[in-house]
Amino acid sequence: xxxxxxxxxxxxxxxxxxxxxxxxxxxxxxxxxxxxxxxxxxxxxxxxxxxxxxxxxxxxxxxxxxxxxxxxxxxxxxxxxxxxxxxxxxxxxxxxxxxxxxxxxxxxxxxxxxxxxxxxxxxxxxxxxxxxxxxxxxxxxxxxxxxxx
Numbered sequence: 001x002x003x004x005x006x007x008x009x010x011x012x013x014x015x016x017x018x019x020x021x022x023x024x025x026x027x028x029x030x031x032x033x034x035x036x037x038x039x040x041x042x043x044x045x046x047x048x049x050x051x052x053x054x055x056x057x058x059x060x061x062x063x064x065x066x067x068x069x070x071x072x073x074x075x076x077x078x079x080x081x082x083x084x085x086x087x088x089x090x091x092x093x094x095x096x097x098x099x100x101x102x103x104x105x106x107x108x109x110x111x112x113x114x115x116x117x118x119x120x121x122x123x124x125x126x127x128x129x130x131x132x133x134x135x136x137x138x139x140x141x142x143x144x145x146x147x148x149x
Contacts (some may be wrong), residue, residue: 002015027057029051047064048064048067057077061077062074067105073087073089074090083101083103084100085098086099095117098111106128119141122135
């Protein structure tokens with residue numbers, strides 16, 4: 001038993017001493033002043049974020065979780081910029097928003113739902129600019145307004 005306690009203490013000590021100290025500076029992630037590549041987890045007051053980082057930049061899927069474990073956001077990155085699908089949920093698991101990005105710009109369809117799951121807004125973007133038909137509905141799903149850009 002003593003052996004295991006000593007081994008456990010050594011492993012804990014080694015982990016604490018040599019743990020990665022990832023730092024974010026000017027939008028890039030570093031470990032020991034070198035651009036970081038790997039998975040990085042960050043916890044703040046209300047969420048846990050799990051990021052994929054390649055050569056100091058966000059790459060692929062980043063997931064954000066409420067402290068309860070429920071997924072809060074899913075974000076897609078390419079070369080450090082939003083690129084792909086972004087989804088947001090409330091703490092009960094209800095999808096609140098879905099958006100698309102390309103090379104850091106809003107691009108494609110965007111949807112926003114209310115807390116009851118009713119689609120309230122449907123929007124379109126192209127290269128960061130409003131494009132096509134935008135629709136807004138009330139809490140019953142009835143059309144309130146429609147505009148074409």
